[in-house]
Amino acid sequence: KAGVTQTPRYLIKTRGQQVTLSCSPISGHRSVSWYQQTPGQGLQFLFEYFSETQRNKGNFPGRFSGRQFSNSRSEMNVSTLELGDSALYLCASSAGADTQYFGPGTRLTVL
Amino acid sequence: GQQLNQSPQSMFIQEGEDVSMNCTSSSIFNTWLWYKQDPGEGPVLLIALYKAGELTSNGRLTAQFGITRKDSFLNISASIPSDVGIYFCAGQLGHSGYALNFGKGTSLLVTP
Numbered sequence: 001k002a003g004v005t006q007t008p009r010y011l012i013k014t015r016g017q018q019v020t021l022s023c024s025p026i027s028g029h030r031s032v033s034w035y036q037q038t039p040g041q042g043l044q045f046l047f048e049y050f051s052e053t054q055r056n057k058g059n060f061p062g063r064f065s066g067r068q069f070s071n072s073r074s075e076m077n078v079s080t081l082e083l084g085d086s087a088l089y090l091c092a093s094s095a096g097a098d099t100q101y102f103g104p105g106t107r108l109t110v111l
Numbered sequence: 112g113q114q115l116n117q118s119p120q121s122m123f124i125q126e127g128e129d130v131s132m133n134c135t136s137s138s139i140f141n142t143w144l145w146y147k148q149d150p151g152e153g154p155v156l157l158i159a160l161y162k163a164g165e166l167t168s169n170g171r172l173t174a175q176f177g178i179t180r181k182d183s184f185l186n187i188s189a190s191i192p193s194d195v196g197i198y199f200c201a202g203q204l205g206h207s208g209y210a211l212n213f214g215k216g217t218s219l220l221v222t223p
Binding site for chain 1: 114142146151152153155156159199211213214215216
């Protein structure tokens, strides 16, 4: 089975812009979660989608949003980018009450 | 989410030595996971633990789910240079979703 894929791998944006990141889960996995990783805060949970519905949300501002499509692919969007949004954004997929498998991440740099 | 307390923060050891790291939480979890992350890549799952008291091995790696459900440890025996990386513990409640709470990581350096 192919693993979790994320596109793009690298992205450079400027403050005030918006960005959309994409994640394709492992085939058959219906749960997709997003995490932000920074040197200061470590890995922090953003949100989780299951069958196109947001099931959990972390403690992030409303500028961070996401969605999931009927084929389980997911996108996350960050609007009005700030310098502090520079991070590695990781997507993870899960088949059920089970382990989560991570993609390689998207490295976002905000200038 | 809750941040887990992971220690040590970093380790610098010689090839062949054993390594031990642990993770504690003030809350209970139903699942404990251990991941390894290489620079520029996503975390890779090493071991998953589902029951309190469970001891699970994966090659040279052994991990245990604490009996109180608030802690876990990971041991690496006979370390080799490719063990270099950052190791993360993660706890999951799993009642209404699969959000993971992570430790800050243990950076492992192994010298030949």
